[in-house]
Amino acid sequence: MSIEIKDLSYVYSPGTPYACTALDKVSLTVDEGDFVGIIGKTGSGKSTFIQHLNALIRLQSGSLKVFGIDLSAKKPDLKKLRGTVGMVMQYPEYQLFDETVEKDVSYGPKNLGLSEEEIKGRVREAIGLVGLDYDEVKDRSPFELSGGQKRRVAIAGVIAMKPRVLVLDEPTAGLDPRGKREILSLVHKLKETSSPTVLIISHDMDAVAEHCNKVALFSKGKIASVGSPREIFYDDALLNETEMDRPAVVRIVKEMEQRGVILPERPVTRAEFVAAVKRWRDA
Amino acid sequence: MPIRFDNVTYAYPAEESDLVAVREVSLTIEDGSFVCICGENGSGKSTLAKLMNGLLQPTVGVVTVDGKTTATEEEKELFAIRQKVGMVFQNPDNQMVASIIEDEIAFGPENLGVPREEIGERITYALEAVGMSEHRKHTPYKLSGGQKQRIAIAAVLAMRPEVLVLDESTAMLDPRGRAEVLKVAEDLHRQGITVVLITHFMEEAARADRVVVMKDGRVVMDGAPEEIFRDREAIAKYDLELPVADALAASLVEAGLPLEDKIYGESALAEAICRSK
Numbered sequence: 001m002s003i004e005i006k007d008l009s010y011v012y013s014p015g016t017p018y019a020c021t022a023l024d025k026v027s028l029t030v031d032e033g034d035f036v037g038i039i040g041k042t043g044s045g046k047s048t049f050i051q052h053l054n055a056l057i058r059l060q061s062g063s064l065k066v067f068g069i070d071l072s073a074k075k076p077d078l079k080k081l082r083g084t085v086g087m088v089m090q091y092p093e094y095q096l097f098d099e100t101v102e103k104d105v106s107y108g109p110k111n112l113g114l115s116e117e118e119i120k121g122r123v124r125e126a127i128g129l130v131g132l133d134y135d136e137v138k139d140r141s142p143f144e145l146s147g148g149q150k151r152r153v154a155i156a157g158v159i160a161m162k163p164r165v166l167v168l169d170e171p172t173a174g175l176d177p178r179g180k181r182e183i184l185s186l187v188h189k190l191k192e193t194s195s196p197t198v199l200i201i202s203h204d205m206d207a208v209a210e211h212c213n214k215v216a217l218f219s220k221g222k223i224a225s226v227g228s229p230r231e232i233f234y235d236d237a238l239l240n241e242t243e244m245d246r247p248a249v250v251r252i253v254k255e256m257e258q259r260g261v262i263l264p265e266r267p268v269t270r271a272e273f274v275a276a277v278k279r280w281r282d283a
Numbered sequence: 284m285p286i287r288f289d290n291v292t293y294a295y296p297a298e299e300s301d302l303v304a305v306r307e308v309s310l311t312i313e314d315g316s317f318v319c320i321c322g323e324n325g326s327g328k329s330t331l332a333k334l335m336n337g338l339l340q341p342t343v344g345v346v347t348v349d350g351k352t353t354a355t356e357e358e359k360e361l362f363a364i365r366q367k368v369g370m371v372f373q374n375p376d377n378q379m380v381a382s383i384i385e386d387e388i389a390f391g392p393e394n395l396g397v398p399r400e401e402i403g404e405r406i407t408y409a410l411e412a413v414g415m416s417e418h419r420k421h422t423p424y425k426l427s428g429g430q431k432q433r434i435a436i437a438a439v440l441a442m443r444p445e446v447l448v449l450d451e452s453t454a455m456l457d458p459r460g461r462a463e464v465l466k467v468a469e470d471l472h473r474q475g476i477t478v479v480l481i482t483h484f485m486e487e488a489a490r491a492d493r494v495v496v497m498k499d500g501r502v503v504m505d506g507a508p509e510e511i512f513r514d515r516e517a518i519a520k521y522d523l524e525l526p527v528a529d530a531l532a533a534s535l536v537e538a539g540l541p542l543e544d545k546i547y548g549e550s551a552l553a554e555a556i557c558r559s560k
Contacts, residue, residue, distance in 0.1 A: 041457060041459065042427055042428060042457045042459075042460065043427065146324065146325055147324050147325075148324060173454070173455065174373070174451075174454045174455065175324070175483070176322075176323045176324045176483045176522060177323075177483060177485070177522060177523060177524035178323055178522040179323075179324060203457040203458055205458070206527055243459065245458045245459075247527075248526075248527035248528060248531075248549060249527065249531070251549055252528060252531065252549050252552060252553050252556075255549060255550055255553030255554075256553045256556060256557055259553065259554065259557045260557075261556070261557045270527070270530065270531060270534065273531060274531070274534045274535060274538050277535060277538075277540065277556055278538055278539075280560070281540070281559065281560050
């Protein structure tokens with residue numbers, strides 16, 4: 001098990017009239033190789049939760065262990081933690097700051113205290129991984145790139161740290177359909193090559209159903225349920241109570257059920273749906 | 284009061300960039316229509332929207348609203364155009380100016396010199412239209428994204444516009460927020476307001492009565508959603524995407540299901556599959 005979170009609670013502005021409980025005894029275990037979808041309405045605690053994973057928010061109560069780094073320890077090794085957990089925030093392109101793409105992407109690895117040579121190699125590799133041409137973009141200002149390119153530069157800055165865990169907060173928000181496809185396939189590539197464990201916050205239930213093996217549904221600062229996409233997206237009571245939408249595939253399956261047709265094995269991905277329809281017709 | 288584009292080209296000023304964002308576009312937005320504008324990032328959609336009420340003025344060609352050109356130096360005329368064609372943008376947080384919702388809504392009409400009593404009526408109407416009446420005396424800051432966008436729409440409605448332009452106004456919202464804003468847009472359309480919706484979400488485009496597709500600043504497709512989504516080659520070429528139900532229908536046809544070559548919604552697809560056995 002790579003990440004273990006137990007009874008994590010967090011209150012914003014504690015002890016003031018504005019105190020607001022964002023997380024209330026949240027527990028979750030993530031295994032190496034998991035692709036976890038973190039879903040829930042706006043304000044349900046998702047972003048507060050993931051910001052704990054690399055100590056952007058410090059632990060108030062509960063325990064959190066990431067690959068053996070214990071964040072409830074007195075002085076956790078934050079440098080090691082931030083090299084382990086790569087965090088891609090919402091609209092990461094707004095965080096680009098340096099004069100050139102190369103300098104911007106180098107910022108993280110530099111802070112890890114690596115050698116010049118190692119940094120250069122990693123930056124070149126990271127820029128290539130996100131699908132940009134290193135020689136073409138390295139000396140350009142990140143601000144003159146297109147929106148989709150900027151986002152990829154920002155992601156390159158994170159993967160140049162070679163994190164074992166990649167955490168992404170709505171990485172496809174605001175992108176056009178092609179941009180979305182490119183980012184999701186990039187995440188898959190990274191998962192296969194360098195960062196085997198991925199946590200992703202998403203409002204796109206179709207994408208979560210298609211890509212994740214585990215789903216954590218947040219509601220009002222708690223995890224209402226953790227399970228496979230099949231378990232979560234076919235739990236009507238849970239979805240109604242937490243006001244969550246279903247993926248399109250599940251909506252269509254439900255409509256078929258209302259017409260008396262029950263597909264075998266309750267599909268959640270598109271491929272599963274097509275296969276299930278075929279099996280049902282052949283039966 | 285149609286909006287007409289007559290051979291319009293727009294190039295951003297050279298000191299900002301040398302980008303030609305809109306190229307030789309001729310287009311009419313008819314009264315009472317619900318038009319969706321799609322196309323990849325950088326295709327010119329937002330520039331096209333900003334040309335509709337004179338926020339930008341064409342480099343070449345003419346845009347007219349109600350027969351009057353947007354390229355006018357007369358402030359009065361420009362105000363009249365902006366009153367008729369209201370815009371809501373992507374980020375709700377960048378659009379709020381007041382700390383109480385009714386003041387936010389009053390801001391536009393006050394600037395128009397609308398008498399006090401009438402402003403009150405307009406606020407009542409606008410908040411009712413977006414389903415936010417009970418928030419009249421509250422602050423906008425604590426609202427959800429979808430609610431904030433509804434307030435932004437109400438602020439436009441208080442100007443009594445004839446056209447509502449939503450420039451990716453649902454892009455930053457969660458699915459509930461998107462559904463709320465879309466429902467408001469559809470309600471307003473039913474009440475006779477012309478709606479122009481710029482979006483990347485094909486499910487939203489499928490609900491419009493006309494879809495305009497842009498690529499590299501040009502209008503490359505223009506038609507009913509069924510026509511647009513039927514053209515699979517064009518969908519790929521212009522980096523659009525089929526709504527999930529239609530992508531599934533295409534895969535099922537490939538897998539040998541006897542489905543018709545048409546665009547299904549989710550319910551129609553479910554029904555067609557059930558009948559196929």
